[in-house]
Amino acid sequence: MDTVFALASARGRAGVAVIRVSGPLALDAGIALCGSLPGSRGLRTLVDASGEVLDEALVLVFGEGHSFTGEAVVEFQVHGSTAVTDALLRRLGEIAGLRLAEPGEFTRRALENGRLDLAQVEGLADLIDAETEAQRMQAQRVLSGALGKKADEWRRDLIRAAALLEATIDFADEEVPVDVSPEVTALIDRVQQSLATERDGVGIAERIRDGFEVAIVGPPNAGKSTLLNALAGREAAITSEMAGTTRDVIEVRMDLGGLPVTVLDTAGLRATDDLVEGIGIKRAVERAGAADLRVFLLSDGEAPYGMEPGPDDIVVQGKADLGRQGFAVSGRTGAGLDELVSRIQKVLSARAAHAGTAIRERHRLAIIRASEALENARIEVSGGPDRAELAAEELRSAVRALDSLVGRVDVENILDEIFASFCLGK
Numbered sequence: 001m002d003t004v005f006a007l008a009s010a011r012g013r014a015g016v017a018v019i020r021v022s023g024p025l026a027l028d029a030g031i032a033l034c035g036s037l038p039g040s041r042g043l044r045t046l047v048d049a050s051g052e053v054l055d056e057a058l059v060l061v062f063g064e065g066h067s068f069t070g071e072a073v074v075e076f077q078v079h080g081s082t083a084v085t086d087a088l089l090r091r092l093g094e095i096a097g098l099r100l101a102e103p104g105e106f107t108r109r110a111l112e113n114g115r116l117d118l119a120q121v122e123g124l125a126d127l128i129d130a131e132t133e134a135q136r137m138q139a140q141r142v143l144s145g146a147l148g149k150k151a152d153e154w155r156r157d158l159i160r161a162a163a164l165l166e167a168t169i170d171f172a173d174e175e176v177p178v179d180v181s182p183e184v185t186a187l188i189d190r191v192q193q194s195l196a197t198e199r200d201g202v203g204i205a206e207r208i209r210d211g212f213e214v215a216i217v218g219p220p221n222a223g224k225s226t227l228l229n230a231l232a233g234r235e236a237a238i239t240s241e242m243a244g245t246t247r248d249v250i251e252v253r254m255d256l257g258g259l260p261v262t263v264l265d266t267a268g269l270r271a272t273d274d275l276v277e278g279i280g281i282k283r284a285v286e287r288a289g290a291a292d293l294r295v296f297l298l299s300d301g302e303a304p305y306g307m308e309p310g311p312d313d314i315v316v317q318g319k320a321d322l323g324r325q326g327f328a329v330s331g332r333t334g335a336g337l338d339e340l341v342s343r344i345q346k347v348l349s350a351r352a353a354h355a356g357t358a359i360r361e362r363h364r365l366a367i368i369r370a371s372e373a374l375e376n377a378r379i380e381v382s383g384g385p386d387r388a389e390l391a392a393e394e395l396r397s398a399v400r401a402l403d404s405l406v407g408r409v410d411v412e413n414i415l416d417e418i419f420a421s422f423c424l425g426k
């Protein structure tokens, strides 16, 4: 195994930069730079091959089995200037047996050494990318190994069910006094239910990761673009007194009370002979229809045109500053904005609450494969003792599908995909 090193903190000027060295030669490399290594941490002067001082560093030493990667690791916390980190990386590169780590290589080693399971690696990737509070909490849940724990419970139940069936196979020639099928079916049912909940939560978990879409729709000149700009805090969309100003869908990503949201501004909906405006309206209806939530911004007294609000959708009058009945907002003065944001948040957080520990399409597909095998197992079980062997085989195939969630089975093909999202030094 090579010894690898990389800048583990972000590139660029900073108070502190962290350079990590991991692998069998990590301690030797540390000694080459500092003369002597501290037991676990201490201040050292780092020198180059000719004894020239590189920097003063806080040096952290982790023995094999006690580091992030599971290997022997030395970390140097140095002054965060590009010149210092470049000099140190150059120096490490001169040491025989050391090379620069590939993107994600530290994490990959952590996985290979059993420090993290595959789902935790995905959680770590999400945590590094997390921008909002909801994303951070979701990533922490996955990084803590919650999906692995769930998978263990499912596995235990299914292995027990398979064992019960195996027992009847072994005694097939003799008279088996107990019928195991009720207990086996109960175990299958329990796992099935839990799998269904997790499967249904994946869509929401993906929204938390990638963002919810909230579309502003309504008639021309209702003030949709002005409202978008007020929410975004900048002039993202063109506004004017001309009806039919917005044609393309304008997207602005924002953090609404901890939830990642992309707000869409759309063309005003009305009957039109204008070709380009018509295309804009078609796009508006399509994108708003596919969004997670719609805010119908209406002009005084007008009914929605072209789209009907769904049960969760928010209907609000625009231009509150002109004096409106009921719930109204004004993008111009900001009146009613807090109320609108809190209504949006309320709807989306209620949905976000359904996110479980399975958070990716990969998880959803594994869960579906397992569920299908369990469905087959249930059919075989109901076919009587002669079919016990087939039922047990289906249970094992469900276990294999679930094992792929945490990487117990061969997952080489998905590793590259997962690690492609990692950056250097992670």
Ligand SMILES: Nc1nc2c(ncn2[C@@H]2O[C@H](COP(=O)(O)OP(=O)(O)OP(=O)(O)O)[C@@H](O)[C@H]2O)c(=O)[nH]1
Binding pocket: 219, 220, 221, 222, 223, 224, 225, 226, 227, 238, 239, 240, 241, 242, 243, 244, 245, 246, 247, 266, 267, 268, 269, 318, 319, 320, 321, 322, 329, 330, 331, 332, 333
């Ligand atoms: N008094 C008042 N005028 C507003 C408000 N919001 C927008 N306006 C004005 O109403 C006109 C239309 O605003 P826009 O934001 O372009 O409306 P829109 O709904 O995006 O219009 P289209 O893109 O054409 O569908 C502009 O002249 C705005 O200055 C508001 O809250 N109060």
Ligand SMILES: [K+]
Binding pocket: 220, 221, 239, 240, 241, 242, 243, 244, 245, 246
């Ligand atoms: K307008």
Ligand SMILES: [Mg+2]
Binding pocket: 224, 225, 226, 237, 238, 239, 245, 246, 265, 266, 267, 268
């Ligand atoms: Mg507009």
